[in-house]
Amino acid sequence: MSDLLSLNPALAQQLGVADGDLSSKQATDALKKLSLEDIMTGLAANGKNAKDMASYKFWQTQPVPKFGEKAEIEEGPFKIVDLEKVPKEPGPLVDGFEWVTMDLTNDEEIKEVFDLLYGHYVEDNEAMFRFNYSVSFLRWALLSPGWSKEWHVGVRASASRKLVAFISAVPIALRVRNKVLHASEVNFLCIHKKLRSKRLAPVLIKEITRRCYLQKIWQAIYTAGVVLPTPVSTTRYYHRSLDWQKLNDVGFSPLPHGSKPQYQILKYKLPNNTATKGLRPMEEKDVDAVLDLLQKYLQRFDMAPVFTREEVVHWLLYKKDSPDEQVAWSYVVEDPTTKTITDFFSFYCIESSVINSKHTSIRAAYLYYYATTVALQPHTQAQLKERLNSLVNDALILAKKLKFDVFNALTLMDNALFLEQQKFGAGDGQLHYYLYNYKANPIAGGVDHMNRVDEKGCSGIGVVML
Template sequence: MDSANGMYDPVSFSNDASKTGTFWGTQPVVQIGDVPSAEDGPIIVPTLEAIARIPQTPYQLPDGYEWCQVDVTTPLQAQELHELLCEHYIEFNDTFRFRYSTQFLLWALCPPGYHRNLHLGVRETSTNRLLAFIAGIPSKIRIRANVIKCAVINFLCIHKQLRSRRLTPIMIQEVSRIAVHLGIYYGVHTAIHHHHSPVSTVHYYHRILDVRKLVDVGFYHIGRGATLAREIRLHAVPDSHKTTGLREMKASDMDQVIRLYESHFRRFGIAPIWSKSDMQHILLGGLGSGDPVNGRRPGQVVWAYVSENQKTERITSFISFYSLPITVLKNESHHMIDAAYLFYYAVDVPTESVGDATFHKSQVHDVVHDTVIEASKVGILSHSPLLFTLILFKLGFDVITVATWMENQIFLRDLKFERGSGHLHYFLHNWRTAPMGDIDGDDFSSEAEPSVDAGQQVGLILV
């Protein structure tokens, strides 16, 4: 929690990363204090000789534990992983925990081209309980002028009772070993700890939607001299769109959406390279099933919208966000924060406006403005077990969270996003490039417009 504003920050991190400093000193990563390289490229060139030095057999686990693959396409194993992450992945002050649904895990871990053997688990031999997990997701990523195949490392989670067993280095080595034998020689991961030199750092911001609820659960604190009524008024959501023709994205939009994405994401120093099937999975693969009720389909985890010129049927922008609820512990009134996270977006720039920074900023601002409105309208049905009756009530997302990747600095102040306490470092494995998008010094508290370096921002989001 932030001592100033009480806001919670979602992050991806190694559960015991603070204990792995010696380990990272042995890995092919840019070390703290290294002089930035003049040229981008591998730290260890993946020659046949270098690959031959990688073990053919798995790294040894402590006695009583064994490696396994976790198949999230099967309900039982997906539920096992769901329970492990909900109980042991990320928790803050015994107050909040992320709640990754089985549908979310299927969407996040199984894009086109995924490898099940990179969904690596550790089980207790005697009970077969799943006690640890790490995922490597094959991805094609552009880092400045180079396109490389990477394993995006995510969901490193170790049961609290095993934190003293030093499993983190072994798990990272094993998933890296498997990746190399699949022809993947580079990696990307994020962490809150500075265990080696990051390529970039982002900060988290929050747009409060349900002020009363977030104050009740301790997610948001009212400042000295302010009142709840004033905060509710200040955080009220506009009821009109600035972007015309906004509608839900369809599969038939993919060709135009890819065109927008490729044009827009050239601006960033690090960004995914996606095929049509990749993008369809990322933006439409988590839509759930059936008809929406109060704006949601059963099992829905991602929402995607396009703005379409109704005369020409040309799509001029798209935007997406995903849902990741937060379990609230030790609160009798509320048991979940319904959190939305801004995801990928892109805007079209007409030929006559290419190079017009003001026009581009206006387009980004307006399309995100409308997402704030949509997020506040998406409703859910909930109940209060405290009353021992099923009391249904309709409410929208409680908060929208963004980080300062892409061009989010453009709209943060105007759309009333407030800075939280958290930050996130991006790290590369076996790839060297100069740092990009260094925004550690920006607090956006002055009246000056935050600067945006179009060629050096992060365009890669890890969920």
């Protein structure tokens, strides 16, 4: 059991056995309630038996799958919503608070959202790091093609006017197997620390749902580190050190038993220059080629966005004349003879505040979309693996040059083919994918039943959430 728990540090910590000591009665009792599979997939979490629907007072009322429905099902919506019956006004809030629609084109209002997230957004289990999404990032994430002001929902304290909670959505055309859903992508749910555990989250979720329904959007995709009923897929975080010393200083990367700092630094050393011929930053003239390549590549996955040209421009192309700082970096490979675009990859930046350390923040690159023509032609797994490894190695070199400290990736898309070879280490975090008002059969998340990267199965997830 100790060995198994060492493969799932997040769960070990929740059970209070982070040091491998299984002697406490509380820990053994909690463990007895879990199946082996639950332990390994992280489905057991939160201190409550995560598979017990009765403990999800809110989610059990929602059009989402119950736990344990294993049989193959016909995919489709849980319910057809009658627009006439959708309330025209928001539900009531507790006294002293009121709904606001945020205007994120206004610098002051987007700064308010930034401040709320800066102080209160997602932290790791030990409260050592907190995501610090920049204002530029929020503009990129929340003002994407088709965005609607109505979907940037805030709660203010009536007296002080302070923003104390937020939830948002942007539109997405999402293919789930062979059906394309016009859905919303819900993100940035955040409640001020002083207002936690007061059942405000369900109120926010109901409000964003109402506002999506009013625009005839009946489905949503969202992700969370916590287990809710019921993930359509579970992926795992992997981290690749770029500046091991700094990551060690801030407590992110412990020194492995029996190693020395200089060995670790050597282990993660990268060449100074990229190796792929024809690799260069993506430009405006590449948009159509990238769109075509990406659309075809994403066909490989069970669930993926259906990108438009406008979206490729928005999500992948850095506009040099933009007053915003750059948040996403995209590169293409241009064949020197044919001049065609054969591959592309991208990553984006999220800093994390380090709570209590001499360094104030960690700069993390997150692997975003990528594609290669190797996958579109007849190929062996070994050929695809080789190509992806060289592309991702170049991505690491570029990210290092851009002063990132760590490169993060999930076990989605074809990532299982390069994570270990590129020296990514398994993280203790998981990212669960959820669909609202849509029944879908499970999608592989790129980890096996032991929560290890699954090179054979890979993942059916082709959607990267910010």
